[in-house]
Amino acid sequence: MEIKTSDSYQKEVLEKYKRNRGGELSTYLLNPTPRLIKQACILLLDKRTSTDDINILNCFFQFRDEESRLKEVKSFDNDRFKPIVNFLKGRTNSTSDENIELISWLIDFKPRPLRQYLKPDNPIFEGDDSKPEIIHELGRLDKKNVDNLERKKEEERKKLGDAKRKKEKKKRRRMLIISISISFGALLLTVLALKYPMNFDGKLPECMTWADSLYVRVSCEKGPFSQFGTTVDSLDQMKLNKMKKVKVDAAYKFFSNTDEPLIWYYKKSNGEIEYFTAPGLHPTNGETLRKITPYIIQTYVPKHMNKKSSFVQ
Structure with a gap:
């Protein structure tokens, strides 16, 4: 054996x-x-x-x-x-x-x-x-049934995988939208904070805009442009009180008792002169204003007004 x-x-x-x-x-x-x-x-x-x-x-x-x-x-x-x-x-x-x-x-x-x-x-x-x-x-x-069972299981796994990928894609899209919204909101708040600084009480201050010959108060919500077609800026009390565009003649008081200028001017491209009662930038084009000089007065200032009243009361 x-x-x-x-x-x-x-x-x-x-x-x-x-x-x-x-x-x-x-x-x-x-x-x-x-x-x-x-x-x-x-x-x-x-x-x-x-x-x-x-x-x-x-x-x-x-x-x-x-x-x-x-x-x-x-x-x-x-x-x-x-x-x-x-x-x-x-x-x-x-x-x-x-x-x-x-x-x-x-x-x-x-x-x-x-x-x-x-x-x-x-x-x-x-x-x-x-x-x-x-x-x-x-x-x-038999063998065919086993094959069918395997195929069915594979299809189910594929469906689950597709559903999972769609869910993840939707989640990523939602997170992207939220991220963009937060970033845009933060940027907007930054711009507003720079343009319209908060008062200590947390409220937005009044704003102002140039209205042809002087600054006037307007709501900050009217920005970026006012009904006058000029930009809405944060309120500057000095400009609001002192900056005006005026018409002058030879009799206008151009200097103080200490010879400090009281008028600043801007010469336009066509040779016309605009006169303002405060220094700084031109209210509409941002150009720097120049202080009045005797030469400008003698060369450009008319001898008398064509009208009885000035442009600004």
Whole structure:
């Protein structure tokens, strides 16, 4: 009688496979591929569940969680089944212990695993020992059904992935809009703070605008331009009280008792002279006003007014 060894175990498992061509799993094992072997494992996962069989599966798949065995088999790397395919197709003469044990589980070789096979009192069962319930199951859930199930699962995963990506894209768009709004609001507040400084009570001060010949008070909400077509500026009490455009003649008082100028002028491109009662910038074009001089008075100031009253009362 031949002594049982691990080599004879591999030999007898392979002989049974060749003799029965996978038995009830011939649909998957007659011409095995890594994908078909995985599908056969999925089909039998809950059918052959003895303690020895569970140990065989744990040894091969290295399950992390007993409750997620099916999920882990489905996600198992197909390349791990290639050595099994090579062994069954005769491309290699031997294979690893975990591989031969998985084959023995797939074709229902008995006795299995190797430690049971090596016991001298265990007979070796030959022939077709298919279980009727497996045959019935194969009739109901054949290769096509398994493929359909895999395809359906893949479609569900794709839908979930698409939904997740859409949700993330919508979230990013919303955050971008919020960020832009906050930045714009901060910029607007900065501009308003620079243009219209707050009073100590936190209220916006009154504003003013140039109205042809003098500054007048207006609401800051009228900005940036007033009904006069001039810019709305923060209120400057000195300009409001002192800056006026006036008409002058030779009798006008141009200097104070200490010879300080009382009139400043701006010469337009057409040679016309405008006269103002305060220094600074021209109210509409921003040009610097020049202080009056005797030369300007003698050269440009008329001897008398054409009208009885001045332009500004």
